[in-house]
Amino acid sequence: xSLRSNERQWGSVAKFxxxxxxxxxxxxxxxxxxxxxxxxxxxxxxxxxxHKSIGLTVLALVLLRVLWRWRDGRPREEAAPRWQQxxxxxxxxxxxxxxxxxxxxxxxxxxxxxxxxQWFKQFNLPALAAKNDELRHFAHGVHEYLFWFLILLLVxxxxxxxxxxxxxxxxxxxxxxxxGRPTSRGDRS
Amino acid sequence: MKRLxxxxxxxxxxxxxxxxxxxxxxxxxxxxSNTFQGESFDGKFGRWTAAISYDAANLASSKFDVEVDxxxxxxxxxxxxxxxPGSDFFDVAKFxxxxxxxxxxxxxxxxxxxxxxxxxxxxxxxxxxxxxxTPQAGGATLDVAGTVKRLDFGVGTGxxxxxxxxxxxxxxxxxxxxAAK
Numbered sequence: 001x002s003l004r005s006n007e008r009q010w011g012s013v014a015k016f017x018x019x020x021x022x023x024x025x026x027x028x029x030x031x032x033x034x035x036x037x038x039x040x041x042x043x044x045x046x047x048x049x050x051h052k053s054i055g056l057t058v059l060a061l062v063l064l065r066v067l068w069r070w071r072d073g074r075p076r077e078e079a080a081p082r083w084q085q086x087x088x089x090x091x092x093x094x095x096x097x098x099x100x101x102x103x104x105x106x107x108x109x110x111x112x113x114x115x116x117x118q119w120f121k122q123f124n125l126p127a128l129a130a131k132n133d134e135l136r137h138f139a140h141g142v143h144e145y146l147f148w149f150l151i152l153l154l155v156x157x158x159x160x161x162x163x164x165x166x167x168x169x170x171x172x173x174x175x176x177x178x179x180g181r182p183t184s185r186g187d188r189s
Numbered sequence: 190m191k192r193l194x195x196x197x198x199x200x201x202x203x204x205x206x207x208x209x210x211x212x213x214x215x216x217x218x219x220x221x222s223n224t225f226q227g228e229s230f231d232g233k234f235g236r237w238t239a240a241i242s243y244d245a246a247n248l249a250s251s252k253f254d255v256e257v258d259x260x261x262x263x264x265x266x267x268x269x270x271x272x273x274p275g276s277d278f279f280d281v282a283k284f285x286x287x288x289x290x291x292x293x294x295x296x297x298x299x300x301x302x303x304x305x306x307x308x309x310x311x312x313x314x315x316x317x318x319x320x321x322x323t324p325q326a327g328g329a330t331l332d333v334a335g336t337v338k339r340l341d342f343g344v345g346t347g348x349x350x351x352x353x354x355x356x357x358x359x360x361x362x363x364x365x366x367x368a369a370k
Binding site: 040042043115116118121123124133 | 226266267277349353354
């Protein structure tokens with residue numbers, strides 16, 4: 001499997017970005033929703049610090065991913081009805097937008113709350129906005145609802161991938177699976 | 190003998206001649222700084238009193254006696270300001286005040302160091318402060334700076350003892366505007 005993507009399948013770098021970011025953002029999102037289970041204020045402080053560190057890591061990975069995608073290109077689109085191709089493109093564009101917007105909105109939420117932002121206790125990052133108690137609640141809502149919106153799109157994304165795999169028997173899912181290889185049987189065009 | 194007694198009697202008040210000062214609260218501050226998650230923050234105490242007797246030429250008779258109302262702490266963060274007076278930190282319900290009283294002064298080169306005892310959170314330990322005393326017309330300014338190791342005083346123990354999150358060395362500073370009594 002080559003590092004770069006080719007006509008038939010995604011390269012290992014693209015796959016690495018896809019699956020690492022998927023796992024990190026889902027794990028960290030779930031973790032974020034469970035923050036209130038912390039049984040002491042200090043545990044919550046430490047959990048939040050970890051949540052923020054993972055979120056910043058996701059943001060950095062997404063930026064690298066976009067750069068890579070821009071240099072790397074992608075496999076050719078499978079033959080499909082136009083509406084399917086367009087909905088796939090729109091969902092993909094929104095997914096990219098959200099995986100940037102979710103960590104950024106968290107950073108903004110942290111800024112208006114006036115809390116420090118530290119990456120795994122290694123270094124601190126500046127605030128994106130001034131402390132503003134009135135925006136605190138709103139910013140938290142934005143951060144959380146963007147995640148729910150991501151989940152909604154994910155249902156469509158995963159549903160479409162499974163539909164291609166199970167019903168169309170094509171390579172759409174296989175060419176993105178970590179150790180998957182496209183099969184000639186799956187070649188439709 | 191009689192003459193000596195008179196001389197002594199005259200000299201005694203001179204020997205004890207450190208001037209008493211009153212603090213001008215409006216232009217005086219007592220604060221501290223520490224770090225939280227790698228970011229420094231400043232705190233201030235709104236209510237405190239200080240009895241200051243000082244004479245640079247007569248350190249032996251100088252004395253600082255400071256009492257701080259710990260519930261008056263403000264650090265610019267609501268969560269922190271509600272946590273600090275609580276039982277995990279100052280525990281003002283049990284220990285409402287901190288008290289610092291000097292036990293002596295040392296001249297170290299050009300610097301003066303005030304050694305004293307700080308009683309905080311029910312624990313008394315020695316703490317030393319750098320003293321900068323600047324006489325002015327009708328009074329003086331007094332700046333002190335020192336470090337208080339919060340864990341020595343049991344401030345923020347248990348989960349909060351993690352100094353990689355909440356710094357262990359708290360820098361205490363005060364600026365006092367003094368008027369001669």
